[in-house]
Amino acid sequence: MQNIDNYDFNNKRAIIRVDFNVPLDDNFSITDDTRIRATIPTIEKIISGGGSVILMSHRGRPKSKDDVKLSLKHIIKHISKLLNKEIQFADDCIGEQAVTKSKELKKGEILLLENLRFYVEEEKGNIEFSKKLANLADVYVNDAFGTAHRAHASTTIIAQFFPNDKMFGYVIENELNNIDNMLLKAKKPFTAIMGGAKVSSKITIIKRLLPKIDNLIIGGGMTYTFIKAKGGKIGSSMVEDDKLDMAVEIMKLAEENNVSLYLPIDSLNADNFSNDANTNQTDIDKIENGWMGLDIGQKSIDKFTEIIKNSQTILWNGPVGVFEMGKFENGTKQMAIAIAEVTSTGSFSLIGGGDSVAAINKYNLAEKVSYVSTGGGALLEYMEGIELPGIKAIRDK
Ligand code: AMP
Secondary structure, three states: OOOOOOOOOOOOEEEEEOOOOOOEOOOOOEOOOHHHHHHHHHHHHHHHOOOEEEEEOOOOOOOOOOOHHHOHHHHHHHHHHHHOOOOEEEOOOOOHHHHHHHHOOOOOOEEEEOOHHHOHHHHHOOHHHHHHHHOOOOEEEEOOHHHOOOOOOOOOHHHHHOOOOEEEOHHHHHHHHHHHHHHHHOOOOEEEEEOOOOOOOOHHHHHHHOOOOOEEEEOHHHHHHHHHHOOOEEOOOOOOHHHHHHHHHHHHHHHHOOOEEEOOOEEEEEOOOOOOOOEEEEEOOEEOOOOEEEEEOHHHHHHHHHHHHOOOEEEEEOOOOOOOOHHHOHHHHHHHHHHHHHHHOOOEEEEOOHHHHHHHHHOOOHHHOOEEOOOOHHHHHHHOOOOOHHHHHHHOO
């Protein structure tokens, strides 16, 4: 398998699948450029090796080519500023302009292609479309971990046209190294904090983690399905009534795997789902009718913090409360602070899954944890042991 560090890019045109699916405000200014900044080392490596670069990405879910809001032209200036270099643009990702501009690329030059999803062929994994993209370049680099679990044209199908010239960029390499290190070489105690809304979306990953971890902390909306399954009173808290047996199964499996499972001890409740709601704090299993648990209480924060501080490895997926609302963010904020603190004393922490990443960013702690994953669904699927098509396509001979 080729590797970005020892491949000779001299006089080669590299087409890189990046993830430039960044949020823009109404004035088309980028509100979070993390994903763009993440790909800079890959681009710079190729340029410094004497190559030229063709960048391709999707953005949003365009209905047609007329969806100008989702054009990648809005981000040219920003990429150009970050790289301190002029960026060329092809207003169609395939077609004559893309062909001519890529052919004329000189050493060190960069061309950005228009949104791949302006063609339905991208998500369909159409082979002719993949071939047209492949024809623009000499070497293929996949650096979009967030879409590696999709067998799209630019993430997977295209790789077959580069049997000897395909590789991962640094974003994917870092992801795989960090996740593999955590799953295969975790220092113990290993604690997983699983939060978020629903137990049904996390069941596979929890089952997969149980043989590896020592502690499982449950928080967020899924808590109440567990508490109800144990016979507690949860008022009108979020619950998946058809998943009570799933919760029971997880509790049983935790015991069989000698994993200590910690549910919240107390709950911060609201009389409606809003930041202006009246609140009270009760034991987690004594929530009155008309009240819903939207955050963990102080006793839970203290207990969870203590467990985190005694862990050598921490995986955090999903907030422990409705952290988007100021009144119900404290539990999630305190988890983020505890994880940052224990990281500063040498523990390894990996944050993954859309909403915990949003939370760690909200509290400006992304730099204080060991690794923040760029993949939501892709991260979960990879940790579940599923072979991601985008990863397989590079690894396959
Ligand atoms: P997920 O995408 O499954 O990780 O879920 C994240 C969402 O779960 C966030 O938007 C949180 O606001 C929400 N959430 C966390 N705790 C609760 C709760 N106790 N009740 C309802 N929603 C919650």
